[in-house]
Amino acid sequence: MPLKKPIYATPRDAEQAMYDAMNRADLEAFMNVWAEDEEIVCILPNGPRIVGYANVRETWRHILEEGQRFIINPTNTHSLPGMLMTVHSVYETITLAERNDGSSVQVLATNIFIRSAVGWRLLVHHASATLATPDEEIIKTLH
Amino acid sequence: MPLKKPIYATPRDAEQAMYDAMNRADLEAFMNVWAEDEEIVCILPNGPRIVGYANVRETWRHILEEGQRFIINPTNTHSLPGMLMTVHSVYETITLAERNDGSSVQVLATNIFIRSAVGWRLLVHHASATLATPDEEIIKTLH
Numbered sequence: 001m002p003l004k005k006p007i008y009a010t011p012r013d014a015e016q017a018m019y020d021a022m023n024r025a026d027l028e029a030f031m032n033v034w035a036e037d038e039e040i041v042c043i044l045p046n047g048p049r050i051v052g053y054a055n056v057r058e059t060w061r062h063i064l065e066e067g068q069r070f071i072i073n074p075t076n077t078h079s080l081p082g083m084l085m086t087v088h089s090v091y092e093t094i095t096l097a098e099r100n101d102g103s104s105v106q107v108l109a110t111n112i113f114i115r116s117a118v119g120w121r122l123l124v125h126h127a128s129a130t131l132a133t134p135d136e137e138i139i140k141t142l143h
Numbered sequence: 144m145p146l147k148k149p150i151y152a153t154p155r156d157a158e159q160a161m162y163d164a165m166n167r168a169d170l171e172a173f174m175n176v177w178a179e180d181e182e183i184v185c186i187l188p189n190g191p192r193i194v195g196y197a198n199v200r201e202t203w204r205h206i207l208e209e210g211q212r213f214i215i216n217p218t219n220t221h222s223l224p225g226m227l228m229t230v231h232s233v234y235e236t237i238t239l240a241e242r243n244d245g246s247s248v249q250v251l252a253t254n255i256f257i258r259s260a261v262g263w264r265l266l267v268h269h270a271s272a273t274l275a276t277p278d279e280e281i282i283k284t285l286h
Contacts, residue, residue, distance in 0.1 A: 041253075046272060047274070048280050108269070110186070112253075114225070130190065131189045134192075
């Protein structure tokens, strides 16, 4: 009998569960964070748009089963909260676990969550490469 | 006396005004589409996160005043509608106007709109390079 799926009380809870699941390469936990919807969207750096629960699952099954371990460290969350939909803009520092040189890549992710009958769930994950670091962010510092 | 700002009745109207303004290099029209908010976010390919109305304006003033003309053709809109917030995922085909060889770059954009007292406005524009074309999209075709 499958375990009951967790309910995330806040977008932040859902997001933390998402990054935890990525870092543990736990496909089931990762997919639990997503809304079970044919309309969900996942975009990974340079990749195509992936639409629909089954397709997102299949893509991440490949990623997590490749055995290439990585650690994603989300920082500098900028939150745009709403009653039914909330947007988080996040810097991700991604380090390949097998590298010992400490090198990492910077990614910017837009994570969009919706409030459903079973708590907050992920609706869109759009991740893309950035040459900038959070320190270089253009935020209220231009003038 | 400044003209009254347009009111966009739908996210689609706001999005169309956004792309029209980009293609006409019309900074005022472009900024009219955005929510006048210190929290708005704009991410351009490989660039930093730009937060806040004044910073977004300043960045786009540079882009549009550089004189490098481009044509952005949005296609394959995938819409995630909500009462107060709506997400559009869009392929952008960007062609440099001065090139005659027809070459273009593909970008994927996540455009997030909010419904405000003055109609729908742009809250987030996250654009990033993709090596995929809409034809290669992973959508209900994996199985």
